[in-house]
Amino acid sequence: MKDSIAIIDLGGQYCHLIGRRLRGLGVRSRIYGPKTRIGLLSRHAGIILSGGPQSVYEAGSPRVSRDILDLKVPILGICYGHQLLAQMLGAKVERGSGEYGPTRLYVASKDTLFTRLPKEQTVWMSHADTVSKLPPGLLTLASTEQCRVAAFGSASKRHYGVQFHPEVVHTEHGRKILKRFVALACGLKVKEGAGGEIAPLIKKIRARLGKKSVFFLVSGGVDSTVAFALCAKALPKKRILGLHVDTGLMRKGETEDLHTNLSALGLADRLQVIDRSTLFLNELRGVIDPEEKRKIIGRLFVEVQSDAMRRFGIDEKHWLLGQGTIYPDTIESGGSRGLAAVIKTHHNRCPEILELIRKGRVIEPLSEVYKDEVRELGRRLGLSRQLTDGWPFPGPGLAIRCLCSLTGGKAEPADRALSDIVADPNYEIALLPIKSVGVQGDSRTYRRVLALRGPGGRLDYEALQSISVRACNVQAVTNRVVAFVAGNVATMADAVLLKSGLNSERLKLLREADFIVRSRMEEHNFTANVWQFPVVLVPISFAGGETIILRPLNSEDGMTASFARLPEGVLRAMATDIASLPGVDAVFLDVTSKPPATIEWE
Secondary structure, eight states, X not given: OTTEEEEEOOSOTTHHHHHHHHHHXXXXXXXXXXXXXXXXXXXXXXXXXXXXXXOTTXXXXXXXXXXXXXXXXXXXXXXXXXXXXXXXXXXXXXXXXEEEEEEEEEESOOSGGGTTOOSEEEEEEEEEEEEEEOOTTOEEEEEOSSOSOSEEEEXXXXXXXXXXOTTSTTSTTHHHHHHHIIIIITOOOOOTTOOOOHHHHHHHHHHHHTTOEEEEEOOSSHXXXXXXHHHHHHSOGGGEEEEEEEOSOOOTTHHHHHHHHHHHTTOGGGEEEEEOHHHHHHHHTTOOOHHHHHHXXXXXXXXXXXXXXXXXXXOTTTEEEEOOOOHHHHHHTTOSSSOSOOSOOOGGGSHHHHHHHHTTOEEOTTTTOOHHHHHHHHHHHTOOHHHHTSOOOOTTGGGGTBOOBSSOEEOEEOOXXXXXXXXXXXXXXXXXXXXXXXXXXXXXXEEEEEEEEOGGGOOOHHHHHHHHHHHHHHOTTEEEEEEEEEESOSOGGGXXXXXXXXXXXXXXXXXXXXXXXHHHHHHTTOGGGOSBOOEEEEOEESSSSEEEEEOOEEOSSSSSBEEOOOOHHHHHHHHHHHHTSTTEEEEEEEOOOBTTBOSSOO
């Protein structure tokens, strides 16, 4: 194993992604728990300590044996791993002001990790704690405005720590930093462009199923369709059957598009379509909490699937349930080792599904695969580019893009601290009376939303990015920032929260707004320029109607994301069209990165 890297999982959202990046460098790795025997770790060429949601000074936080420091093996700590390694080496770690999202890094020493890299570069942060003081023998390699020790190193011991995440695509030179660790510190040979192929996945599917067949839940999105197509390639057609459930929570034309895609692969005859929209809407009536929504939807999928299996005469002893779960779904739901924080429970990780997994009755061909890899697999399988390049759509559908509230509320003026962050007195700002889900420091947050309106309605993307980063970093009250684009709004202070639930009328309004966005983006040939584009209906009223939030994003794997800078003319045109829909007061643009916000609002 001396040609591989040991990754210690300390509960970070991006732990598995580290292995993915190493795989792309042609370097093998294996993920271990924090209590793994030292003797086993010593067999690897290097060790990487992952991030995690806890604080190193808290009782019960993940630890590794101090004996790891006596190994003659290079160690790289990332985020929490950076803090843990520093503390074990005698450094002081304490609560800081926090940094989330893109941050400017200033390199003080180009020792090993930063060899031949720029002195200033953009990195991706997601932390609250910070290494405040290093002991003799450790050198500060880089800093940010808010973090004096953003990277440290000891060339003699080959111990390194970085507060940022080099494994995420939004760290400008992250791949090169990891490459320098494995090549220069660990002495491994790097082979660029390595990655997974279809053949190993087919082999794993056949080994997992044996003589059993697979009954697949196919939503119509890229994940479930690719997983279904993979199983169809691995098995004779008679051993695979797909079920598409019309939940009433779908986008316009979703079912028709799925039928077209499967027809092109000759699989349309292996798909059954059933309408259960009334059941889903009845069960979701009056449900406000996003976690409860997701769990109800997951439970209903299991019930519908079980009923369909009985109707089709499928014997559970000879069939497994297939799902298109990908790795980010698993890690946001709490991970496989129970160390990661639950950000949001995906519908395919509800208690009923977890029980089926425990019983060995579920197969998930893509459970260790990321979104960009899924797209590439789809292309190799012969799926249309319209599907493989299409925007991801969550399994719970529009239910989690249609926010609800049991209570009312009013906007609050921003306090002095937020006003100072915005700085420009010409910006109108207010805290909206609604919360959204975020991810900060590898933990879940549920915080208020800051609304902005620029002078003259102007949209200065770079200024908005800067305000968003500083507002979510400095203030603990918000994890998301939105900017006004169009609508009937006299002042931000007029915003009120309406009591509202999930019903067919609100879903119809959201469905039309979503269709306008997709149609306008296709019309201007911008669809491929945006990785994901959630359209969210929130019960915020300015003149009796509700508010639509546009969330165009760019990402590679869904683990991190930045808001997409659409041409202002295109953005305003689609926002104006949406604002003209009966029942819409205002249209805002979400200008928050992931982290501190999640991709979806719920």
